Amino acid sequence: MNNMGQAIHLKKEILVRIIKAFLSDDFERQARLIPYDMRPKGMEVPYRCCVYKERAIIKDRTIAGLGFPIEEDDETVSLSDYAKQALERTQISDKNLTVLQTACKGCSTNRIYVTDLCQGCVARPCQSTCKFGAISIINGRSVIDDTKCKKCQMCVNACPYKAIVKISVPCEDSCPVGAIKKDETGFASIDYDKCINCGRCTAACPFGAVHERSQIIDILKAIKSDKKVIAMIAPSIIGQFPGNIYQLKTAIINSGFDDVYEVAQGADITANTEAKEFTGRMEEGQNFMTTSCCAGYNQLIKKHLPEIKPFVSDTKTPLYYTAEIVKKEHPDAITVFVSPCVAKRAEGFENPNVDFVMNYEELGALFIAKKIQILDMEESKYIVESSKQGRNFGYSGGVAESVKKSLKDEDSIKPCIINGLNKDSIKQLKKYATSGVCEGCNLVEVMCCEGGCIGGNATINNQKTAKKLIDNFTQNSEDISKI
Amino acid sequence: MAKVEVKVCLGTTCFVMGGSNLQELNDIIPQKYGDKVELSAANCLGLCSINWEYSKAPYVKVNEEVVSEATVEKVLEEIDKQLGN
Ligand code: SF4
Numbered sequence: 001m002n003n004m005g006q007a008i009h010l011k012k013e014i015l016v017r018i019i020k021a022f023l024s025d026d027f028e029r030q031a032r033l034i035p036y037d038m039r040p041k042g043m044e045v046p047y048r049c050c051v052y053k054e055r056a057i058i059k060d061r062t063i064a065g066l067g068f069p070i071e072e073d074d075e076t077v078s079l080s081d082y083a084k085q086a087l088e089r090t091q092i093s094d095k096n097l098t099v100l101q102t103a104c105k106g107c108s109t110n111r112i113y114v115t116d117l118c119q120g121c122v123a124r125p126c127q128s129t130c131k132f133g134a135i136s137i138i139n140g141r142s143v144i145d146d147t148k149c150k151k152c153q154m155c156v157n158a159c160p161y162k163a164i165v166k167i168s169v170p171c172e173d174s175c176p177v178g179a180i181k182k183d184e185t186g187f188a189s190i191d192y193d194k195c196i197n198c199g200r201c202t203a204a205c206p207f208g209a210v211h212e213r214s215q216i217i218d219i220l221k222a223i224k225s226d227k228k229v230i231a232m233i234a235p236s237i238i239g240q241f242p243g244n245i246y247q248l249k250t251a252i253i254n255s256g257f258d259d260v261y262e263v264a265q266g267a268d269i270t271a272n273t274e275a276k277e278f279t280g281r282m283e284e285g286q287n288f289m290t291t292s293c294c295a296g297y298n299q300l301i302k303k304h305l306p307e308i309k310p311f312v313s314d315t316k317t318p319l320y321y322t323a324e325i326v327k328k329e330h331p332d333a334i335t336v337f338v339s340p341c342v343a344k345r346a347e348g349f350e351n352p353n354v355d356f357v358m359n360y361e362e363l364g365a366l367f368i369a370k371k372i373q374i375l376d377m378e379e380s381k382y383i384v385e386s387s388k389q390g391r392n393f394g395y396s397g398g399v400a401e402s403v404k405k406s407l408k409d410e411d412s413i414k415p416c417i418i419n420g421l422n423k424d425s426i427k428q429l430k431k432y433a434t435s436g437v438c439e440g441c442n443l444v445e446v447m448c449c450e451g452g453c454i455g456g457n458a459t460i461n462n463q464k465t466a467k468k469l470i471d472n473f474t475q476n477s478e479d480i481s482k483i
Numbered sequence: 484m485a486k487v488e489v490k491v492c493l494g495t496t497c498f499v500m501g502g503s504n505l506q507e508l509n510d511i512i513p514q515k516y517g518d519k520v521e522l523s524a525a526n527c528l529g530l531c532s533i534n535w536e537y538s539k540a541p542y543v544k545v546n547e548e549v550v551s552e553a554t555v556e557k558v559l560e561e562i563d564k565q566l567g568n
């Protein structure tokens with residue numbers, strides 16, 4: 001397994017162990033033993049220097065799995081204490097991520113570095129190209145003054161020997177809004193005033209250092225109580241597990257939930273409402289409208305791009321409508337959104353109708369801990385069958401298509417797609433906002449993740465296969481009704 | 484020569500623990516080995532529940548040999564071994 005694969009595997013194994021510990025008759029003790037069970041005495045150490053170090057790191061990852069921030073751990077609190085606190089807590093935090101900073105030690109800081117390949121040539125193109133006077137020649141070799149270097153990389157491109165390289169920090173490079181930084185101490189930390197919860201850093205760090213703070217214990221507690229607990233599954237879940245979503249419903253119920261709703265049901269409402277709104281806005285003479293269903297995009301608007309707000313659809317997200325329906329039908333139920341990404345944790349936190357969020361990896365871990373095989377399950381129908389277009393919300397292009405198909409005059413929509421938020425696409429959106437025009441297009445679909453929700457940070461299947469499975473499944477679903 | 488039989492477990496445990504990535508083998512194996520290797524997908528091979536061995540999932544069986552914590556590379560390596568390459 002490559003480095004990345006190993007880190008993901010480890011995270012999932014820990015989640016399964018946490019769930020098993022909760023289900024055992026001594027949660028606190030079993031939680032404390034997780035690092036010892038995973039790295040028993042005398043075991044050959046797979047990744048790090050010694051068994052103690054490995055256990056310490058597993059402990060940190062377990063802290064995140066129990067829902068606490070690793071940064072605040074002072075090493076004196078045992079996992080059994082954390083387990084106890086998790087049982088006692090009644091509130092979840094809006095800080096959805098936590099960084100296992102001990103992992104960052106092995107990761108270099110972001111800088112421009114002159115390698116041994118420097119020939120000390122006479123022409124010195126690196127020195128003459130640097131606008132900031134950061135390069136001097138010492139002992140016949142180029143040396144960069146880090147205090148002057150602006151990391152423009154002109155010298156990297158100028159050297160004919162390719163002797164100068166940019167050393168990157170994967171998490172920093174992946175963040176579209178500069179919210180995660182490796183600071184002077186060498187540890188990465190997240191600035192939540194800037195973070196849009198896109199989840200890119202969780203996927204980018206080769207050590208798997210960035211963790212979602214799990215709410216799995218809070219969910220298991222709700223299931224154990226005598227309250228009704230209802231799961232709402234995101235459209236992109238089709239293709240993330242073996243079997244179909246009818247078998248999946250039975251599997252989720254067998255793992256302790258009382259009922260399951262497809263969020264595609266809410267997606268149908270979103271598509272219809274957005275189509276109506278679109279027609280109205282066009283009649284009023286607005287040049288374009290953007291979709292509003294992606295939680296990462298909504299965070300971006302709030303924190304970095306308020307100027308685009310007038311162009312953003314006021315229609316609510318599929319999760320919003322679904323949760324509203326569920327709470328209306330079951331006023332005392334606890335609702336759990338089953339999510340492909342960390343951004344939806346932020347949306348769930350802000351919506352009083354969404355009590356908890358559980359990602360696909362956590363649901364998978366729950367199945368493993370409960371020994372549930374989805375392919376062995378009977379099918380259970382949903383009370384409301386969702387449309388083909390609602391079920392296609394989870395991939396790039398699917399939302400625009402659903403709005404289009406909601407209209408009688410489909411040709412009135414000329415969509416364009418922002419497939420993934422990165423520095424460039426954010427710049428593009430800014431341009432649309434400030435100029436008030438989006439050339440040749442009137443509906444901008446924005447998805448934070450490349451590929452759409454099937455590219456979310458907590459997905460299990462690869463995008464290509466997932467997309468194929470969604471298409472196979474939804475070809476038999478009904479078309480969305482027109483407004 | 485007898486065919487090498489490859490069974491990729493797509494049971495829930497294996498799928499969640501990384502077996503989903505093994506679907507790449509569907510493209511690679513026919514291309515690389517033609518009809519010398521027969522690939523099929525299986526529901527739970529029963530290996531994940533013995534002694535709670537979910538942590539070693541995903542599993543792939545290459546003839547009678549079990550590949551645990553399977554990756555595309557590991558599976559190809561085992562096929563080569565069995566083909567005597
Ligand atoms: S990529 Fe970022 S979070 Fe990961 S080890 Fe490097 S500095 Fe730390």
Ligand code: SF4
Pocket residue numbers: 174175176177178179180190191194195196197198199200201202
């Ligand atoms: S979740 Fe996204 S926005 Fe937040 S720190 Fe990570 S990469 Fe940056």
Ligand code: FES
Pocket residue numbers: 492493494495496497498526527528529530531532540541542
């Ligand atoms: S799911 Fe693969 S062996 Fe059980």
